[in-house]
Amino acid sequence: MSKIKKTFQALQNIAQEPSLLNLVINDNESRKKEFLETYAHLKSLPQVDFADLSDDFDESVDLAFLDGGSLPTDLALLKTLAKGKNSYFEIGTWRGESVWNVAKIIDDCTTFNLSKEEINTLGLDKRYAELHGIISKKNPSILHLEGNSKTFDFKSLNKKYDLIFIDGDHSYDMVKNDTAKVFKSLVHENSVVVWHDYAFNPEKVRYEVFKGILDGLPKDLHSNLYHVANTMCAVFTKQNFKTKQFEELKNPEFLFEVNLKIKK
Numbered sequence: 001m002s003k004i005k006k007t008f009q010a011l012q013n014i015a016q017e018p019s020l021l022n023l024v025i026n027d028n029e030s031r032k033k034e035f036l037e038t039y040a041h042l043k044s045l046p047q048v049d050f051a052d053l054s055d056d057f058d059e060s061v062d063l064a065f066l067d068g069g070s071l072p073t074d075l076a077l078l079k080t081l082a083k084g085k086n087s088y089f090e091i092g093t094w095r096g097e098s099v100w101n102v103a104k105i106i107d108d109c110t111t112f113n114l115s116k117e118e119i120n121t122l123g124l125d126k127r128y129a130e131l132h133g134i135i136s137k138k139n140p141s142i143l144h145l146e147g148n149s150k151t152f153d154f155k156s157l158n159k160k161y162d163l164i165f166i167d168g169d170h171s172y173d174m175v176k177n178d179t180a181k182v183f184k185s186l187v188h189e190n191s192v193v194v195w196h197d198y199a200f201n202p203e204k205v206r207y208e209v210f211k212g213i214l215d216g217l218p219k220d221l222h223s224n225l226y227h228v229a230n231t232m233c234a235v236f237t238k239q240n241f242k243t244k245q246f247e248e249l250k251n252p253e254f255l256f257e258v259n260l261k262i263k264k
């Protein structure tokens with residue numbers, strides 16, 4: 001198709017479906033340019049390997065392999081970080097896969113999500129609303145809280161958590177909102193905070209989310225951020241690690257062994 005034909009077709013599609021404009025505005029390359037205007041010195045976070053996070057890294061995870069889920073390595077990261085910790089809080093339950101896995105290590109787990117009613121009022125699929133917590137609600141010791149992180153007063157929980165997972169709405173404004181609120185109300189001196197979707201995949205940084213993290217976090221804490229290699233996660237920790245530079249087209253230095261079996 002010629003460029004003129006393509007332009008005409010694109011304009012016709014946008015006229016019929018104006019929300020398509022968001023695809024252009026949210027394009028990662030445009031987001032990256034905007035990101036670099038503020039953070040020119042920081043194209044990506046320093047990377048940490050699993051082997052440097054944990055001496056004897058060996059995790060198994062429960063995973064449905066369905067839409068909106070995490071990578072096995074993301075869940076393995078949460079489980080690895082959960083060791084030796086006593087409390088976990090997450091924003092974003094969805095089916096409850098992440099909290100289900102962490103609850104195998106930490107007894108005191110809380111997951112926070114929009115209520116079914118609020119999801120319905122957003123005009124989203126009824127079935128989507130119903131499936132929230134479908135996995136995690138099978139574990140009665142997991143506390144399910146409902147609310148909108150945009151308006152919820154996290155201070156009202158009156159509690160600080162050892163491990164926190166931010167995995168709610170991934171728009172810039174909401175990542176910034178969730179990050180700022182978590183650091184204002186839920187962290188203590190040694191809390192570890194993990195963000196999902198810092199990257200679209202382990203080799204492609206998601207600049208909209210990355211900017212939300214940096215803008216929501218006090219500047220003096222930026223140096224405590226890492227990207228765990230082979231995951232889509234950014235981590236905040238006061239621990240120091242051996243790091244390396246992020247590479248977009250990496251030569252794999254090792255392989256993970258993955259065994260799959262069906263658990264009812």
Ligand SMILES: C[S@@+](CC[C@H](N)C(=O)[O-])C[C@H]1O[C@@H](n2cnc3c(N)ncnc32)[C@H](O)[C@@H]1O
Nearest residue numbers: 092093094096097098113114148149167168169
């Ligand atoms: C990516 S999913 C979470 C996946 C889950 N952590 C896992 O790994 O299994 C994001 C969730 O955030 C919830 N969410 C979106 N916006 C929210 C908000 N403003 N407040 C609370 N929850 C929100 C959605 O309903 C959805 O369940």
